[in-house]
Structures are given as C-alpha cells and as structure tokens.
Amino acid sequence: xxxxxxxxxxxxxxxxxxxxxxxxxxxxxxxxxxxxxxxxxxxxxxxxxxxxxxxxxxxxxxxxxxxxxxxxxxxxxxxxxxxxxxxxxxxxxxxxxxxxxxxxxxxxxxxxxxxxxxxxxxxxxxxxxxxxxxxxxxxxxxxxxxxxxxxxxxxxxxxxxxxxxxxxxxxxxxxxxxxxxxxxxxxxxxxxxxxxxxxxxxxxxxxxxxxxxxxxxxxxxxxxxxxxxxxxxxxxxxxxxxxxxxxxxxxxxxxxxxxxxxxxxxxxxxxxxxxxxxxxxxxxxxxxxxxxxxxxxxxxxxxxxxxxxxxxxxxxxxxxxxxxxxxxxxxx
Amino acid sequence: xxxxxxxxxxxxxxxxxxxxxxxxxxxxxxxxxxxxxxxxxxxxxxxxxxxxxxxxxxxxxxxxxxxxxxxxxxxxxxxxxxxxxxxxxxxxxxxxxxxxxxxxxxxxxxxxxxxxxxxxxxxxxxxxxxxxxxxxxxxxxxxxxxxxxxxxxxxxxxxxxxxxxxxxxxxxxxxxxxxxxxxxxxxxxxxxxxxxxxxxxxxxxxxxxxxxxxxxxxxxxxxxxxxxxxxxxxxxxxxxxxxxxxxxxxxxxxxxxxxxxxxxxxxxxxxxx
Amino acid sequence: xxxxxxxxxxxxxxxxxxxxxxxxxxxxxxxxxxxxxxxxxxxxxxxxxxxxxxxxxxxxxxxxxxxxxxxxxxxxxxxxxxxxxxxxxxxxxxxxxxxxxxxxxxxxxxxxxxxxxxxxxxxxxxxxxxxxxxxxxxxxxxxxxxxxxxxxxxxxxxxxxxxxxxxxxxxxxxxxxxxxxxxxxxxxxxxxxxxxxxxxxxxxxxxxxxxxxxxxxxxxxxxxxxxxxxxxxxxxxxxxxxxxxxxxxxxxxxxxxxxxxxxxx
Numbered sequence: 001x002x003x004x005x006x007x008x009x010x011x012x013x014x015x016x017x018x019x020x021x022x023x024x025x026x027x028x029x030x031x032x033x034x035x036x037x038x039x040x041x042x043x044x045x046x047x048x049x050x051x052x053x054x055x056x057x058x059x060x061x062x063x064x065x066x067x068x069x070x071x072x073x074x075x076x077x078x079x080x081x082x083x084x085x086x087x088x089x090x091x092x093x094x095x096x097x098x099x100x101x102x103x104x105x106x107x108x109x110x111x112x113x114x115x116x117x118x119x120x121x122x123x124x125x126x127x128x129x130x131x132x133x134x135x136x137x138x139x140x141x142x143x144x145x146x147x148x149x150x151x152x153x154x155x156x157x158x159x160x161x162x163x164x165x166x167x168x169x170x171x172x173x174x175x176x177x178x179x180x181x182x183x184x185x186x187x188x189x190x191x192x193x194x195x196x197x198x199x200x201x202x203x204x205x206x207x208x209x210x211x212x213x214x215x216x217x218x219x220x221x222x223x224x225x226x227x228x229x230x231x232x233x234x235x236x237x238x239x240x241x242x243x244x245x246x247x248x249x250x251x252x253x254x255x256x257x258x259x260x261x262x263x264x265x266x267x268x269x270x271x272x273x274x275x276x277x278x279x280x281x282x283x284x285x286x287x288x289x290x291x292x293x294x295x296x297x298x299x300x301x302x303x304x305x306x307x308x309x310x311x312x313x314x315x316x317x318x319x320x321x322x323x324x325x326x327x328x329x330x331x332x
Numbered sequence: 333x334x335x336x337x338x339x340x341x342x343x344x345x346x347x348x349x350x351x352x353x354x355x356x357x358x359x360x361x362x363x364x365x366x367x368x369x370x371x372x373x374x375x376x377x378x379x380x381x382x383x384x385x386x387x388x389x390x391x392x393x394x395x396x397x398x399x400x401x402x403x404x405x406x407x408x409x410x411x412x413x414x415x416x417x418x419x420x421x422x423x424x425x426x427x428x429x430x431x432x433x434x435x436x437x438x439x440x441x442x443x444x445x446x447x448x449x450x451x452x453x454x455x456x457x458x459x460x461x462x463x464x465x466x467x468x469x470x471x472x473x474x475x476x477x478x479x480x481x482x483x484x485x486x487x488x489x490x491x492x493x494x495x496x497x498x499x500x501x502x503x504x505x506x507x508x509x510x511x512x513x514x515x516x517x518x519x520x521x522x523x524x525x526x527x528x529x530x531x532x533x534x535x536x537x538x539x540x541x542x543x544x545x546x547x548x549x550x551x552x553x554x555x556x557x558x559x560x561x562x563x564x565x566x567x568x569x570x571x572x573x574x575x576x577x578x579x580x581x582x583x584x585x586x587x588x589x590x591x592x593x594x595x596x597x598x599x600x601x602x603x604x605x
Numbered sequence: 606x607x608x609x610x611x612x613x614x615x616x617x618x619x620x621x622x623x624x625x626x627x628x629x630x631x632x633x634x635x636x637x638x639x640x641x642x643x644x645x646x647x648x649x650x651x652x653x654x655x656x657x658x659x660x661x662x663x664x665x666x667x668x669x670x671x672x673x674x675x676x677x678x679x680x681x682x683x684x685x686x687x688x689x690x691x692x693x694x695x696x697x698x699x700x701x702x703x704x705x706x707x708x709x710x711x712x713x714x715x716x717x718x719x720x721x722x723x724x725x726x727x728x729x730x731x732x733x734x735x736x737x738x739x740x741x742x743x744x745x746x747x748x749x750x751x752x753x754x755x756x757x758x759x760x761x762x763x764x765x766x767x768x769x770x771x772x773x774x775x776x777x778x779x780x781x782x783x784x785x786x787x788x789x790x791x792x793x794x795x796x797x798x799x800x801x802x803x804x805x806x807x808x809x810x811x812x813x814x815x816x817x818x819x820x821x822x823x824x825x826x827x828x829x830x831x832x833x834x835x836x837x838x839x840x841x842x843x844x845x846x847x848x849x850x851x852x853x854x855x856x857x858x859x860x861x862x863x864x865x866x867x868x869x870x
Contacts, residue, residue, distance in 0.1 A: 021821070025817065025818055026818070027818075030832075030833050031833065032831065032833040032834060036609075051818075052466070052818040052819055052821075053818065055828075055833060057567075059567035060567050062567070063566050063567045064814075066572065067572070067720060067724070067814075067848045068723060068727055070724075070727060070728050071728040071730060071733060073733065073734065073817050083719050131452075142703070150452070150466070151451055151468055157552060157619040159564055160563075160564060160567055164775060172839040196468065197553070198451070198471055198553055199471075199552055199553040200553070201549060201552045201553045202549075202832045203832055203833055204832070205833055205834060206831065206832065206834055206835055206836055206839065207836075208834055208838070210836040211451070211452055212446065212449070212450055212451050212452050230835075231642060257730075274383060314788075317621075327383060328385065328564070332644070336865030339778060340717060340777075340778030340779050340781075340782060341690065341691045341694040341695065341778070343687075344688065344690050344691040344782065345685040345687065345688050345691035345692070346687075347687060347688065348684050348685070348687075348691075348707070348748075348862075349687035351684050352707060354836075355722070355741050355745055356706075356707070356709065356710065356745060358725060359718060359721035359722050359724075360709075360713075360721065361671075362715060362721045362724050362725045363718075363721040366721070366724060366793065367806070377641045388727055389645065397827050404751075407623050408617060408623075408846065409620040410615070410616050410620065411616070411619060411620040411623055413616060414616035414617060414619075414620045415620065416612075418613075418848065423782035423823075426620065426624055428851075428854060429624045429627060430623060431625060431854055432847075432850065433627055433628075433631075433852070434640070434802070434804075434854075435803040435806060435807040435850045435853075435854065436619070436768075436807055437807045437808070437827060437828070438809055439812070439824065439827060439828040439831060440824075440827060440843055440846070441807060443630075443831055443839070443843075444630035445630070447630040447633045447634060448626075448629065448630045451680070454629065454633070480714070480862060481626075482626070482627065485623060486627075487744070505849065514609055514611070514612045517628045534710065536708075536753075539708070539712035540711055542710065542712055543712050543713055543714045543715070543810070544810075545714055545715060545716060546808075546809045546810060546824075546828070547738060550748065550828075550831070551634065553709035553812055557715040558714075562716055562717065562849060563716060566720075569645050571722070575716075576717065576720065576722065578699075579713055579714055579716070579717030579718075579720075580717075582712070582713065582714060582717075583712055583713040583717075585742050586712035587705065587709065587712060587715075590705070590712075590738075591705070601612075
C-alpha cells in the first residue's frame with residue numbers, strides 16, 4: 001500500500017509545473033509592461049488559453065529562442081521591432097498573418113508575416129517629480145547633462161535592452177545624427193557619463209516609482225501608467241529636440257510546441273477587442289482602432305507628439321550590432 | 333583469493349561518476365564544441381584572448397574577486413576569533429546575523445547594496461546630512477565589491493569558526509610566555525594554524541565571486557566583470573560561440589588560480605568543511 | 606586566557622561593523638515590505654497587503670523552490686555521501702583532482718553551464734520542460750558543498766582506526782560504511798544537508814536560463830518582482846524569503862557546532 005502511495009505522490013510531483021493542454025507559452029509578456037497582465041487575463045477569459053507571464057527583455061527573448069532553436073519552448077514572442085526582424089532572419093520566427101494583418105501599415109510588418117506590430121510607444125522622459133527635489137522637470141535631452149541633474153538620469157543599456165537602443169536612436173536624431181552616423185549619440189552618452197547616470201540592464205519602472213531613478217528614458221505608456229495609476233507625481237516629457245516612435249512586434253515561434261494556440265492568441269491580440277486593451281494601457285494600437293475619448297484625453301496633446309517621428313526600422317536593425325559594440329567600447 | 337567484486341569504496345563513487353559524466357563533463361565538452369562552431373572556429377580563442385575589452389574585463393573580475401576574498405578572510409577571521417573565544421549573551425544571534433546572507437540570490441544582494449549605497453541609500457542620506465556631499469557607490473565596482481563581500485563573509489565565517497575551535501591553546505600560551513606580542517602571535521601561531529581552513533574557504537569565496545552574475549546584473553552601470561560580458565555577448569547579438577569561449581576561459585583561469593593558491597599553501601587538507 | 610583590551614576591542618569593532626553592514630539593508634528591506642509607501646517611509650502606515658500580493662502572484666514559485674530544494678538534498682545525499690567516503694578512503698592526487706573537477710560549477714558562470722545543458726539535453730522535450738531540468742542545475746552547483754562537508758568530517762574522525770576495528774570483527778565493506786562511517790559522519794552530513802538546501806532555495810544563475818515560464822523558482826520570481834513590480838512588493842517577497850530561510854540557518858549553525866564538537870572527542 002505504502003509504496004503505491006509513494007509512487008503516486010512521486011508521479012504527481014514529477015508533473016508539477018509542466019504545461020497542461022490549455023497552455024501556451026509567451027516569451028517576454030511581463031505583467032507590468034504595457035499591462036500584459038490585462039491582456040493575459042483577457043486571453044484566458046476569451047480563449048480559455050492560459051499563458052503565464054514572463055519577464056525577459058527583447059534581447060534575452062531572442063537569445064533564448066536561438067539557444068532553444070532545436071527544441072523551442074515558446075509559442076509566441078514579443079519584442080522590439082529590430083529583434084523581430086532578426087528573429088525572422090535567423091529562422092526562429094515563422095510566417096503567420098493574423099486576422100487584420102492587412103490593416104497594419106507598410107513598414108511595420110514583415111511582408112510574409114514573420115513579425116508584425118501590435119502596438120507602439122513614443123520614447124521620452126519618464127519623470128518622478130517628487131524625486132527631483134528642487135530641480136525643474138527637464139524639457140530637452142540637452143538639459144540632462146546639466147549639473148542640477150547629477151546622478152538623477154537613467155537610461156537602459158543600449159547594448160542589452162531594446163528600449164535602451166531606441167533611446168540611443170532618439171538621442172542620436174535629436175543631436176543631429178542619423179542611422180548612418182551615431183557620433184552625436186556617442187558624444188552625448190560620453191557627456192552624460194560625467195553626470196553619473198544609472199544604466200540598468202532590465203526594465204526599471206519600479207525604480208522610477210520608488211524615486212531611485214528620477215528621470216528615465218522610457219516610453220510614454222509606462223509613464224502614463226505611473227501618472228494615472230500610482231501614488232505620486234509623475235510626468236512624461238517629449239524631448240524638445242525630437243524623438244522616435246517605436247513599434248513593438250510579435251511573432252509566431254518556428255516549430256513551437258502549440259502552434260494552433262499560438263495562432264489563436266495572435267489573432268485575438270490583433271482583433272478589435274485585443275487592440276482596444278492596449279489602448280487602455282496607453283499604447284497606440286497597430287490597427288486603426290479609435291482611442292476611447294477618456295484615454296485620448298490622458299495623452300499629451302498632439303502638438304507635442306509632432307516631434308515624435310518613425311524611423312527606417314529595417315535600417316535600425318542592420319546597424320544595431322555595430323552601434324552596440326561602439327557603445328561598449330567608447331562609452332564605458 | 334582473486335578479487336572478483338569491485339571494492340565498495342569504488343562502487344560508492346559510481347553515482348558521482350555517472351552524474352558528473354552526464355551533466356558536467358559532457359556539457360563542458362559541448363560548451364567547448366559550441367565555442368568553436370562559430371565562423372572563426374578555433375581562432376576564436378586567439379581573438380578573444382587578444383581583445384582589450386575582454387582582457388580588461390577578465391583582469392577586473394580577478395581583481396575584484398581577489399580583493400573580496402582577502403577582505404572576507406580578514407573580516408571573517410577577526411569575527412571568528414572573537415566569537416570563538418568570547419561567550420556572551422546574544423552570541424548566537426550575532427552568528428546568525430553574520431551567516432544569513434549566504435542564502436541570498438545575487439539579485440537580492442544587489443538590492444541590499446542599492447538600499448545602502450544607491451541614490452536614496454542610507455549612506456548617501458547620512459553623507460548629505462552630515463557632510464553635505466553625495467556618496468552614491470552602488471553603481472560602480474565599489475558597489476560590486478561590497479555586494480560580493482555581503483555574501484562572502486558568511487561563507488567563510490562558518491568554516492573559519494570551526495577551525496578556530498580546534499586551535500591548540502597551548503601553542504599560543506607557549507608563544508606568549510616567550511614574549512610574543514599579539515601581532516606576532518597572529519602571524520606565527522594563529523594564522524598558520526588556521527591556514528587549511530583559510531585556503532579552503534578562500535578558494536570557494538574566490539570561485540563564487542569569479543562566476544557571480546546576479547549582483548552585477550542588478551547593479552549594472554559601469555560594471556563589466558566577465559560574467560556580465562558573457563551575458564552581453566549572448567543577448568546583444570546572440571554570439572553563442574563567443575559567450576561559450578569566454579565561459580571556458582573564465583573557468584580555466586579560476587581553476588588555475590586556485591591550483592596555484594593551493595600549491596603555495598602546501599596543499600594540506602583536502603577540504604576543511 | 607588573559608584578555609588583551611586592544612585586541613578585544615579591535616575584534617569587537619570589526620565583528621559589530623560586519624553585523625551592521627549585513628543586517629541594516631535587510632532590516633530596511635523588511636520594513637519596506639510592510640510599509641504602505643516606501644518613498645514616504647513608515648509614516649505612511651504598516652500593511653500586509655504587499656505580502657498578500659506576493660502570495661497571490663508567486664505562491665507557485667515558492668512551492669516549486671521548496672520541492673526542488675528537498676529533491677536536491679536527496680540527490681546530493683545519494684550521490685555525494687558515498688562519493689566523499691570513496692575519496693576519503695583513497696586520499697591522494699587523484700582524489701584532489703576529482704574534488705576540484707566536481708567543484709567547477711561554482712567557478713563557471715551559471716549562464717554558460719545552463720547553455721551547455723540546453724544544447725545537450727534541450728531536445729528531450731519532457732525533460733526540458735520539467736522541473737527536473739532545473740534540479741540538475743541545482744545538484745551540479747550544490748554537490749561540491751555536500752562533498753566538502755562530508756570529506757571534512759571524515760578527515761577529522763579517525764576513519765581508518767574505526768573501520769579496522771569493525772573489520773577485525775568481520776564486518777564487510779558495505780557494513781563498515783553503513784554502521785561505522787555513516788553514523789560517525791552524521792554531523793558533517795547534517796551540516797552539508799543544510800548548506801545544500803539553503804543554496805538551492807537561493808540559486809539564481811543557473812535557474813534563470815534553465816527555467817520556463819511554467820517552472821519559475823523563488824529567486825527567479827524575486828528578480829522578476831524587483832524588475833517590474835513596486836519596490837514594496839519586491840521587498841515583501843524578500844521578507845517571505847527571509848522567513849523561509851531563517852529556521853534553516855539556525856539549524857545549520859547548530860549542526861555546524863555539533864560537527865565541530867565531534868573533532869574534539
């Protein structure tokens with residue numbers, strides 16, 4: 001009797017944590033980023049598919065997909081546009097056109113469907129006003145090198161996180177450079193280095209909210225989330241020089257374990273209902289779904305957003321590696 | 333009588349042999365294979381070993397690990413001698429406090445350091461109130477040093493305390509009666525007596541610091557120890573071959589340095605617990 | 606023994622300073638875990654809601670960590686104790702080399718070992734997706750500590766004499782191991798066991814690359830929460846971790862003391 005019981009317990013323990021038939025796996029669906037928590041819940045409620053949250057960043061997602069190429073674990077992946085392009089090129093993302101694919105503007109999707117934009121954000125300053133002390137809220141990239149902001153500025157590492165690279169591209173353009181010439185960005189980061197910046201490798205929403213990093217190069221949606229949902233005084237600032245609009249994309253993982261479920265999830269995300277969920281999290285949807293009025297009122301006025309422009313994302317991808325290496329050798 | 337059965341001690345090592353072969357030896361071979369599967373092949377090692385960024389990083393890693401090991405040995409030995417030779421109320425509590433960080437993942441230690449030395453950290457607050465200066469050290473090699481020290485002190489302490497218990501008090505009495513002062517006593521009697529424990533625990537502390545990742549990952553900024561470089565190679569451009577090559581270099585360098593240290597110390601006891 | 610005031614005060618100072626260094630941020634973190642708003646400090650009130658949130662979000666990872674720690678212990682006992690016996694019976698260069706080789710996982714970054722394991726065994730779907738994959742990583746990392754601990758105790762007790770005595774009474778090799786070596790090595794085995802469990806619960810480097818979203822452990826969840834949740838939630842999670850670890854550490858201290866006393870008998 002006892003050995004049987006023991007065996008039964010052992011057998012059930014062995015299956016602890018393994019996927020059951022209802023699950024699909026997403027790489028990089030962090031609950032607090034872009035309010036994926038609500039999206040995952042909606043997917044569970046509408047499709048009955050349980051997708052656990054996952055806290056990788058774009059770079060880690062691609063690397064893990066490549067490491068697992070022979071035996072993929074994930075069904076879908078979410079990452080910044082340049083990583084999506086890479087994933088398609090390296091063969092870890094496969095072609096799939098979800099419903100509504102045609103409504104996504106050109107340039108924001110792979111023609112075959114290996115990656116496609118699900119929502120965008122605009123890069124700027126996510127500011128914790130309370131933590132600034134006496135210093136005024138900065139308005140321009142150039143302001144941040146001033147001594148009054150010593151030790152207060154943070155930006156994600158451009159060689160590791162996609163938002164870091166997007167920040168670098170934005171700075172570059174603001175300082176007069178373009179994708180062929182990153183000298184202005186390098187010069188800016190070198191100058192900023194004199195001001196003791198904090199350079200994390202992973203999303204640092206929590207650190208801004210706690211006041212450890214008063215000014216962070218981050219997206220409007222993260223800043224709005226803090227401004228309207230957290231206790232405290234937060235602001236989003238679109239830098240006075242200019243900035244970039246950045247799409248985040250998803251792909252169906254090649255040879256994933258549950259491709260049918262993956263496709264259903266992607267279809268839902270691109271559907272009207274799915275796209276509307278992003279708007280509640282202050283993200284601009286990829287398909288032209290109207291923003292509800294209450295949400296639209298919370299964004300900065302359109303006149304500010306005129307300074308935010310898209311970039312040639314394919315080119316951005318091509319030069320990412322060389323910029324990363326340049327940053328590592330010249331700025332550190 | 334011919335020995336038909338293998339001896340028990342040999343059999344006893346069989347589980348270890350199987351496990352190590354399957355999960356350590358073979359993966360290491362695979363790691364090496366992956367490192368030469370890239371475009372550069374074997375020449376990758378030449379490239380890696382002559383790249384200034386990697387060499388600086390390796391040097392920095394060795395330096396901070398060695399510094400932490402020495403500091404941990406110094407602090408833990410002093411504390412161990414004190415705790416071993418003085419019995420007082422609260423002694424057990426002190427010992428618990430000094431050993432609990434051993435369990436912490438590097439990420440938590442990183443955040444402990446930010447609490448102490450970050451922008452809103454305790455030290456910065458004190459510096460501002462008392463001296464009107466900024467003192468933010470968390471995001472630099474200094475912060476990393478303290479982070480590693482944080483989890484190294486406990487690891488060394490228990491071992492050294494155990495060894496301090498076994499020191500022969502008669503030797504010290506004899507030396508003292510011959511007129512030896514406290515420093516002489518330390519140098520000629522106590523430290524040599526503790527040597528095997530110091531070497532063994534120092535080796536573990538050094539190896540742990542060389543391979544540590546979580547703390548550096550949390551603190552980031554300006555911290556380019558080799559495990560971070562390996563991480564960057566992996567996530568920046570999925571340079572799997574380079575990441576593997578660097579890992580092997582790191583493992584080899586650590587192993588060689590430890591062998592040298594053991595050789596220098598006379599290679600006494602195999603392990604001192 | 607005559608107490609020398611200078612030496613005494615120096616030692617006391619260093620000890621207290623080390624304690625302060627280690628415990629201050631821990632207390633700050635615990636305080637943050639039960640404060641309503643970290644930025645405003647304790648004045649904003651004390652609450653258990655963050656701890657409640659942690660349990661809601663991460664209960665799975667806490668249970669999984671416990672499961673893995675216990676199985677890791679069983680594995681290291683089965684693999685490590687006989688191996689340490691074997692090494693203790695045949696001291697020499699080969700034993701030292703083997704011991705160093707087994708200790709390699711402590712020096713090689715977990716990232717790299719995990720990568721190697723993924724490439725070698727990643728295609729075995731069932732294995733890859735199960736928590737046993739993470740278990741392998743934990744055993745790799747904690748085995749050297751078990752082996753060292755047991756080897757240390759074997760070095761201190763006079764194994765040779767004890768076993769010779771048993772041998773003259775006709776005990777076979779197996780019986781000698783079971784009835785003589787093991788009972789005498791118990792304090793070392795106990796100390797090693799507690800070290801293994803403690804290290805397994807806190808293991809991050811290897812687990813981070815080996816885990817899947819369905820097999821998250823406590824440290825991985827902890828890192829997650831520090832990255833993307835409010836500081837209060839992450840601190841509350843750390844608090845839960847402390848509470849789990851504390852009894853283990855106390856037990857470890859007692860066991861280590863018992864092990865020391867064996868050497869004096």
